Structure formats: C-alpha cells, structure tokens
Amino acid sequence: MKTTFIHRAMAAALALTLAPAANGGMDLDKDGGDGGTNLQALVTAALNPVANMMKVPFQNDFDFGIGPNQVTQYTLNIEPIVPFTLNEDWNLITRIIIPIISEPSAGPGQPSVAGLGDINPSIFLSPAAKDRHQFWGVGPTFTFPTGTSSELTSGQWSLGPAAVYLATPGPWMIGVFANQQWSVGGWGDRNVNSTYIQPMVIYHLTKGWYLTSIPVITANWEADSGNRWTVPVGGGAGKIVKLGWQPLNLQLQAFYNVERPDNGPDWQLRFQILFLFPK
Numbered sequence: 001m002k003t004t005f006i007h008r009a010m011a012a013a014l015a016l017t018l019a020p021a022a023n024g025g026m027d028l029d030k031d032g033g034d035g036g037t038n039l040q041a042l043v044t045a046a047l048n049p050v051a052n053m054m055k056v057p058f059q060n061d062f063d064f065g066i067g068p069n070q071v072t073q074y075t076l077n078i079e080p081i082v083p084f085t086l087n088e089d090w091n092l093i094t095r096i097i098i099p100i101i102s103e104p105s106a107g108p109g110q111p112s113v114a115g116l117g118d119i120n121p122s123i124f125l126s127p128a129a130k131d132r133h134q135f136w137g138v139g140p141t142f143t144f145p146t147g148t149s150s151e152l153t154s155g156q157w158s159l160g161p162a163a164v165y166l167a168t169p170g171p172w173m174i175g176v177f178a179n180q181q182w183s184v185g186g187w188g189d190r191n192v193n194s195t196y197i198q199p200m201v202i203y204h205l206t207k208g209w210y211l212t213s214i215p216v217i218t219a220n221w222e223a224d225s226g227n228r229w230t231v232p233v234g235g236g237a238g239k240i241v242k243l244g245w246q247p248l249n250l251q252l253q254a255f256y257n258v259e260r261p262d263n264g265p266d267w268q269l270r271f272q273i274l275f276l277f278p279k
Contacts, residue, residue: 039208040171042240046249046274047202047212049164049177050093050126050137054277055081057249065266067106073265075117076100085128093124093137101152106263115148122162122179135166141179145186156186158194166200173202193221201235208240215255223261231259232268240276249274 045051059077066073077099084092099117121144124137141162147153158181166175177198183191197217204210213235219228236253251272257265 039240040204042247042276042278043202043204043208043210043238043249044168044173045278046240046276047173047200047214048135048166049081049095050091050124050135050166052083052085052091052093052126052128053279054083055274056277057081057272057274059270059272062269063265064268066103067110067263068108069104069106071104071106073101073103073106075102089128091126091128093126094121095124096121103151111151113149113151115152117147117152118154119144119146124162124164133168135175136164138163141181143181143192154183154186154190154192155188156183156190156192158183158192171204173200173204175200191222195219195221209237210239211235211237212251212253214253220261227261229259230257230261230264232257234267236270238272247276247278249276 045053046055057077057079059075059079061073061075061077063073063075064070077097079095079097081093081095084094086092097120099119100115101117102114104112120141122139122141124139126135126137139162141160143154143156143158145153145155145157147155160179160181162177162179164175164177166173168174177196177200179196181192181194181196183193195218197219198214199217200212200214202210202212202214215232215234216230217232218230221228232255234253234255236251238249238251241248241250249272251270251274253270254267255270256267260266
C-alpha cells in the first residue's frame with residue numbers, strides 16, 4: 001500500500017508536468033550544432049533558484065545508513081518554480097517543495113512510514129537581470145505541517161527569511177542559497193529553529209555537460225550541540241538534453257556526511273530530473 005502511494009504520486013506529478021506546453025523558442029541546436037551559448041544559459045537557468053524561467057524539478061534523494069537498522073530513506077521532492085514579472089525591473093519567483101517520503105523501520109519500536117511530508121513554499125523578490133553575471137533574491141520561506149503521519153511532520157507552522165546570490169565568472173557558477181525558520185505555532189514539543197545552507201559550485205563543460213557540487217547543510221538549533229549539524233561533502237555531474245521539444249536537466253550527485261546527528265544518514269545519492277520551460 002505504501003509503495004503504491006509513492007508510485008501513484010510520482011505518476012500524477014509526472015503527468016501534470018508532461019501536459020502539453022508551448023516551447024518558448026530557445027533552440028538547443030543553435031550555435032554550431034551543440035547548443036553552445038544556449039546550452040550554457042540553460043544550465044545556468046536550470047540551477048539558478050531565481051531564474052526568470054518556469055521549472056519543475058523531480059529530485060530523488062536516497063539517504064543510506066539511518067538509525068540502528070541502517071535503513072535507506074527515499075524522498076521525492078517535487079519543486080515547481082514559477083516566475084512572475086512584476087515590472088521591467090523586478091520579478092517574483094515562487095518555489096514550493098512537496099516531499100513524498102518512504103522509510104522502513106529505522107530501529108526497534110519505530111514504524112515504517114510512507115506519505116506526504118511538510119510542504120515548504122518560498123517567495124523571492126529578484127531584480128530583472130540586467131547584469132547576466134550576477135543574480136540575487138530575497139523573501140520569506142514557510143513550512144506547513146502537512147505530513148500525513150506524526151513521523152513525517154514537525155507538527156509546527158514555521159517561517160523565516162530566505163536569500164540567494166549567484167555569480168557566473170567565465171565557465172563557473174558560484175553562489176549560495178540559505179534560509180532560517182522558527183516555529184510560530186503548532187502542536188507537541190517539536191519546536192523548529194533550523195538553518196538551511198546550500199552552497200553551489202558549477203563548472204560548465206561542453207555540449208551541455210557540467211560538473212557540480214550542491215550540498216545541503218542543515219543545523220537544528222533545538223538539538224544538543226553534538227547533534228545539530230548535517231554537513232555533506234561530495235558532488236557529481238549533469239547534462240542538458242532534449243526529450244522531443246522538451247529540454248531536461250539530468251543530474252547525479254553523491255555526498256558523504258562528515259558531520260551528522262546520531263542515527264542520521266551516512267551518505268546520500270541524489271538524482272534529479274528537471275523540466276525546463278524556456279520563454
């Protein structure tokens with residue numbers, strides 16, 4: 001039953017994403033047959049959280065070595081990103097992270113769980129990029145206690161500030177995305193006081209290929225000092241491809257957690273399929 005729920009959720013999300021849409025006309029075969037400048041621009045847009053382009057990532061995270069039973073947790077994050085043009089100077093970028101989680105029993109007395117986790121929308125005010133070598137955005141982020149079981153939710157309504165900055169010197173793309181959230185209401189004693197930091201380092205190769213390291217560093221300030229931080233180290237590679245007219249960003253990364261809470265995962269494998277809708 002739990003596996004069927006995950007499969008149905010993935011199928012429904014993919015069906016919505018593959019619904020007919022008009023290609024905005026960015027030709028990946030332009031500039032000498034391999035996409036050239038257009039491919040590099042698409043890589044930048046795909047990995048830029050405040051790019052003025054609609055995107056729908058499906059991020060598959062496999063976290064290995066959780067709990068006494070050393071189980072593997074699977075999380076599908078569906079992350080639609082929709083930009084709105086406010087005027088010629090400003091854009092509003094909305095992103096919603098919808099997690100679907102499946103985890104076997106991690107230890108004695110802990111049930112296996114599968115279902116929807118807490119949904120995390122964010123809103124960024126970002127200048128219309130006149131300098132194509134720098135991008136930034138600021139705004140609020142929220143977490144809603146939508147988890148379908150007590151194991152999949154904090155039980156707290158949370159909010160706080162979020163910010164992103166990116167620079168693209170030469171073939172590089174370097175930046176950071178960060179937010180901080182606090183509880184503002186809810187039930188139980190699982191208060192939220194958490195920091196999220198996502199450094200981004202990307203190096204463009206040719207023909208739409210790139211090398212990347214985008215770890216997710218988190219701190220839970222409600223935990224004791226030895227269990228606050230999760231710090232992964234690693235990276236991987238990605239490529240822009242086309243499925244018919246539809247441009248996709250495919251990416252694979254692996255990380256080892258050099259710092260982690262007790263019973264936290266040892267390492268993570270991340271595979272992402274990102275649908276791009278150029279204007």
